[in-house]
Amino acid sequence: MLIVNNLVKSYGDTPVLKGVDLEVNRGDFVAIIGGSGSGKSTLLRCMVGKERPDGGDVVMNGVNLTQSNWWTRWEASKDWSVIGSTDQLNGRRTAFRNVVTGRFRQFSFWRQLIGGKPSEEEHVRAMDYLEQVGLLDKALQKVEKLSGGEKQRVLIARALSQGAKLIVADDPVVGLDPINAEKIMESFKELYRRETVTVVCALQNIEMAEKYASRIVGIADGRVALDIRARRLTAAERNKLL
Numbered sequence: 001m002l003i004v005n006n007l008v009k010s011y012g013d014t015p016v017l018k019g020v021d022l023e024v025n026r027g028d029f030v031a032i033i034g035g036s037g038s039g040k041s042t043l044l045r046c047m048v049g050k051e052r053p054d055g056g057d058v059v060m061n062g063v064n065l066t067q068s069n070w071w072t073r074w075e076a077s078k079d080w081s082v083i084g085s086t087d088q089l090n091g092r093r094t095a096f097r098n099v100v101t102g103r104f105r106q107f108s109f110w111r112q113l114i115g116g117k118p119s120e121e122e123h124v125r126a127m128d129y130l131e132q133v134g135l136l137d138k139a140l141q142k143v144e145k146l147s148g149g150e151k152q153r154v155l156i157a158r159a160l161s162q163g164a165k166l167i168v169a170d171d172p173v174v175g176l177d178p179i180n181a182e183k184i185m186e187s188f189k190e191l192y193r194r195e196t197v198t199v200v201c202a203l204q205n206i207e208m209a210e211k212y213a214s215r216i217v218g219i220a221d222g223r224v225a226l227d228i229r230a231r232r233l234t235a236a237e238r239n240k241l242l
């Protein structure tokens with residue numbers, strides 16, 4: 001589904017990614033782990049085209065995104081959804097409204113330009129997605145009144161309403177209390193279990209990766225230092241990532 005080939009990225013004179021190779025298969029739940037500053041977020045940003053790599057390729061469903069024009073990248077971007085900061089949400093709108101308008105991205109270019117409205121069926125679907133992430137009871141609350149964890153779950157519901165086949169999440173549990181963090185990871189696991197969505201998620205918390213992901217990819221010294229089926233890491237494996 002997604003192939004990252006020899007990805008290289010520096011900031012100024014500082015190399016961050018020195019040749020990352022990674023293949024994500026449909027239905028994977030990949031946790032990207034590594035020490036602080038190891039380049040997890042940089043890798044995700046390069047993967048989804050938010051950052052231009054200095055070298056290497058990102059190929060999504062056979063389309064080489066690093067060598068495509070903006071139209072091709074825009075079309076391809078409908079297949080994925082990036083879950084980052086909850087600032088992406090409109091705090092003064094309800095959770096439901098945020099989810100249903102997220103769907104807008106799937107509309108054709110022209111329908112977006114003329115401001116097409118979501119259909120009744122899309123409204124029903126938005127409620128389904130909020131139910132899937134356990135937020136049905138908060139559907140009509142303004143997002144600014146929700147907790148950090150609940151906002152993250154609105155983002156997940158919105159990604160689902162956008163029809164994302166790949167969800168890319170940059171440490172969605174950072175700064176959350178353990179209960180909310182577990183709920184987020186449960187939501188991802190549930191999506192992955194149903195095999196409808198592929199998840200790539202950067203995580204600082206190794207225990208979360210061990211508990212919820214299907215695969216663990218460790219980044220160290222700008223490269224993939226570890227790529228295993230998720231399980232408890234050995235002390236030697238943890239040391240590789242320091």
Ligand SMILES: Nc1ncnc2c1ncn2[C@@H]1O[C@H](COP(=O)(O)OP(=O)(O)OP(=O)(O)O)[C@@H](O)[C@H]1O
Nearest residue numbers: 011016034035036037038039040041042043202204
């Ligand atoms: N826009 C930028 N300009 C300059 N340096 C940057 C930029 N973005 C990231 N860096 C640097 O690149 C390195 C990797 O950063 P990145 O955010 O990818 O790491 P990370 O593994 O996600 O870290 P953390 O787990 O702490 O979030 C860091 O040293 C960081 O300071």
